[in-house]
Amino acid sequence: MPLHNRIAVLRAERKLSRATLASSVGVNPQTIGFLERGDYTPSLELAFKIAEHFGLPVEAVFSPRPFRTLSEQVYETHKREA
Amino acid sequence: MPVNVKNGNKERSWFWKKIGFWFVPARSEKLGPEEWAKVRKVSRTGTRRARRLLFALLWVPTLAFEIAVSLRVVRIDPWAGLISAAWLTALLGLWVRSLRIGFAQVSLDDRAVTEYGAEFDALKEKQRGDLFQRAVRDGLFGRVKVDEREAELRLRAQGAAYRLLGPALLVFVTGYWAVCLFGPFEATRSALAVTAVVVTWLAALVLAAPTMIRMWTQPDEPEETAAVGE
Numbered sequence: 001m002p003l004h005n006r007i008a009v010l011r012a013e014r015k016l017s018r019a020t021l022a023s024s025v026g027v028n029p030q031t032i033g034f035l036e037r038g039d040y041t042p043s044l045e046l047a048f049k050i051a052e053h054f055g056l057p058v059e060a061v062f063s064p065r066p067f068r069t070l071s072e073q074v075y076e077t078h079k080r081e082a
Numbered sequence: 083m084p085v086n087v088k089n090g091n092k093e094r095s096w097f098w099k100k101i102g103f104w105f106v107p108a109r110s111e112k113l114g115p116e117e118w119a120k121v122r123k124v125s126r127t128g129t130r131r132a133r134r135l136l137f138a139l140l141w142v143p144t145l146a147f148e149i150a151v152s153l154r155v156v157r158i159d160p161w162a163g164l165i166s167a168a169w170l171t172a173l174l175g176l177w178v179r180s181l182r183i184g185f186a187q188v189s190l191d192d193r194a195v196t197e198y199g200a201e202f203d204a205l206k207e208k209q210r211g212d213l214f215q216r217a218v219r220d221g222l223f224g225r226v227k228v229d230e231r232e233a234e235l236r237l238r239a240q241g242a243a244y245r246l247l248g249p250a251l252l253v254f255v256t257g258y259w260a261v262c263l264f265g266p267f268e269a270t271r272s273a274l275a276v277t278a279v280v281v282t283w284l285a286a287l288v289l290a291a292p293t294m295i296r297m298w299t300q301p302d303e304p305e306e307t308a309a310v311g312e
Contacts, residue, residue: 016225019188019195029192045249 004064008036009070010054025049085187121214122190122202135183148174149308179224186226190217251285 011021022029025046034040035050042050042062051058148170156163158229193213194202202210220226258281262274 017195019192020199028186028188028227028232029196030188031229031231034231035193038232043230046230063270 001064002038003041003062004038004066004068005035005049006067007032007050007061010056010061011036014054021050021053024053118210144174144177165250180221182236183221183224186228186232187217187221188227190214193217248289251289254283255282 007021010016011018018032019029022032026049027046031040035042047058047062051061054061132290148167152163152167152170155166176287188196190213191202193216194200194205194209197213198205202213205213255278259278262271263279265274
């Protein structure tokens, strides 16, 4: 089963390079690229490390179902709060 | 050899521009933009599938060449054949090793960000030279980081190779027996049959090895905890 993730979005949002994220979670930079492209499913340990790096729960970064776009989600939250 | 960084590559000899600079990493700080572009391109070789396919295809004729040379030499003198086979196998082994290291090696661009926190183009010549020398050294000594993805890919490739090895060994052993039994070797047939038995048992040993290793290493199944047990 493919595992979807938001690593690319989170990286762009925080202006973080692949190499920086990679060195902080202890993998090669190319591994981050493969993760973002969905060509590699991370181990539980790596998934938790990445989520911890972004300060988010693991289900906010990885999901077995495709993520909705962040803009859609933010708009819906705003609508619900209004 | 005229080397003048300020004036670019125009004053450099053809040999230096095409070949020379690869063999003098100690002078890497004197490389020009043209050479740096080549070096960076090569450091990303492992990431391009087309190039990897080319290398994989090249492996078959290389192996065929090696076998042909060894067979030719062994007919002249068995000891020379052994030496040539050992040398060529060692060379092939080194080539495969360098490819394996190349897959796990981080490109110069990523090294620049990780080690200096800046893009490669923004680094000073000295820093670029240091990065390049470290990359060459790591490549030579195989000091690469085998992270979980690299380890998994290696394991998967080894599994696929082993799955191919099973039928290939069966075909080889069957063919070996056929040659031993029906080939025109009346005088040495019994000696050849002995080697065929040895080859058969070696193949059996190789094919049974994963199961034996699992039998040796697999832990006992955990028992149900008392609180849940009936």
